Structure formats: structure tokens, C-alpha cells
Amino acid sequence: MINIKKFSYTDILGWSISRYDRFSNCKRQYFYDYYAKFDEAIPLEKIQFLKNLTSKALEVGNIVHDIIRDMLKRYQISSKPINKNKLFKYSLNLTERYCNSKTFFEHYYNGELISNSEIYEKVKNMLENLLNSSRFTWLEKNALPSSSEWIIEPDGFGETRINNYKVFCKVDFLFPILDKIFIMDWKTGKVDMNKHSRQIMGYSLWVNYHFGKDVSDIIPILTYLYPQYNEQYIKINNFLIKEFANTVAEETKDMYNFLINIEKNIPKDKKYFPSTSNLFFCKRCNYKEICSNK
Ligand code: SF4
Helix, strand or coil: CCCCCCCCCCCCCCECHHHHHHHHHCHHHHHHHHHHHHCCCCCHHHHHHHHCCECHHHHHHHHHHHHHHHHHHHHHHCCCCCCHHHHHHHHHHHHHHHHHCCCEHHHHHHCCCCCHHHHHHHHHHHHHHHHCCHHHHHHHHHHHHHHHHCEECCCCCCEEEECCEEEECCCCEEEEECCEEEEEEEECCCCCHHHHHHHHHHHHHHHHHHHCCCHHHEEEEEEECCCCCEEEECCCCHHHHHHHHHHHHHHHHHHHCCEEECCCCEECCHHHCCCCCCHHHHHCCCCCCCCCCC
């Protein structure tokens, strides 16, 4: 059984790919996402409601991740092959449950009627792409014997430390084969090597921190599930990892600059979090209802 180091809770902000992306795209959106309770003008409930809006693409990704997680956990209990009919029935139920309990961006802002079956078709398509891939057969043969050692979406947010800074990198699926550790990350959207290779660097550092594995023994695989199964391999080495660790430190300090108290993670006034000038981000922003920049 692999044990993951736990950290005591602190208020200090933790770097993550998604957090820094948000920070880079629009400081005002970042404020709403992470510091809503400090907004003196807009009720917290309103900001939280908008924050929780989902979208069709987001929800497909969410559902696919949860089904693959559950399927892999089932493999940890029994090595019997998955019954596809049962899996798809489970997937349909989960899709309906998730979609019926959420408000979609497309419905809230554009009045679009959300079709659960349209979402399910995409979910099913992605699951079929995975199940029919040669990688899946390979996993059943090579990774299944050590399923008790698998790490599948570990509890919490994947907290770790990079250059002593708090960082969150939550892996989808990690498993050992002989002296190597494989990391698989499920992707349900478009190939984005710039963003996704940063994510992989973070996962590799997470493995390095928690298991003391040298990066040469870590094999990360970006797994795109749509429109067809497609894997991308990211080259990692000690130089790239060191460079990435320095970037994380710099980006964390960038975010610290917007705080009046770093230890307690208290932000400056909202006026110091400007709206983006790139209206492309505004079009798809959950907060456009309350933002004067829309
Ligand atoms: S609507 Fe535009 S400016 Fe306003 S928070 Fe969203 S992305 Fe930022």
C-alpha cells in the first residue's frame, strides 16, 4: 500500500495550474473565484451561484473522470473484466444525476435547453474510445496485478511542496510497473501541449516528492479521449523539472503580490484585481452578469 504524506492545514495560498491560469487570464475573475467573501458589493451567495455554473464541456469531463475513477476502483476489488453494458447503464444514470442537479452556463446565459442524451453520447463515446484502446488491454495485462498499489484520484487536492511553496497537483491515475511509475491523465478536450505539459511536470514533482522517485523512472502519459483515443508523451528530465519548479515559485510570488497578508491569504481590495481587456475570456465567463466588462 502506498502512503501519501499529509500536510497540516494552513491558510496560505497554494499554486495550481488552474489557479494560475485564472490569475493570468483575468484578475477580476480570479478574485471572484478565490476571494468572493471579501467582495463588499456583491452578495457571496450570488458569486457562489455563478461560480458553480457548469458547462456542457466541463460536465462531460467531470462525468468521464468520475466514471473512469469508479471503474478503476472496481478493478481494485475484482480483476474480472468490466461488463460494458453495466458500465454504460451506470454512466447514463450518473450523467442524468449530475446534469439534473446543476445549472448550465449555456442555459443560464443563452436559454439553451440542455440535452442529457447529447452529453451522455459524448461521455459514452469517450469511454468506448478508452475501453477499445490497446492501452486499456495493456493496462489489464500489465498494471492489474499490482492494483493494490494504484493511486486513483487521491483524497484531497493533491497537496505537495515545490521549492517549499504549497502546490496542488492531483493525479488521475498512477500505477507502478517494476521500477517505473506511470501517470495517466485523462483529457476530454482539445490537445493543449503547453498547458498539459505544465500539468505533467507538476504530477512528476508530486511523485518525486511523495515517493522519492527520480524523474527518469516516471512515465507520464497524456490520454486524450476525444474525438479518438490519442496519447501524447511529455519529455521530462531534471533540467526541465528544475526550470518548472522555479516557474512555480515565481508564479506563486506573482499571486502573493495581490495579498495584504500572505500567511492568512487576505487579498487587497477588489479594485486591485482589474478586468481583462481580452473580451474572448468574458464571452465564456461565469461572472459576466455581475461584471461591468462584459
Ligand atoms: S466578464 Fe471578463 S472581465 Fe469580467 S470577470 Fe469575467 S473575464 Fe473578467
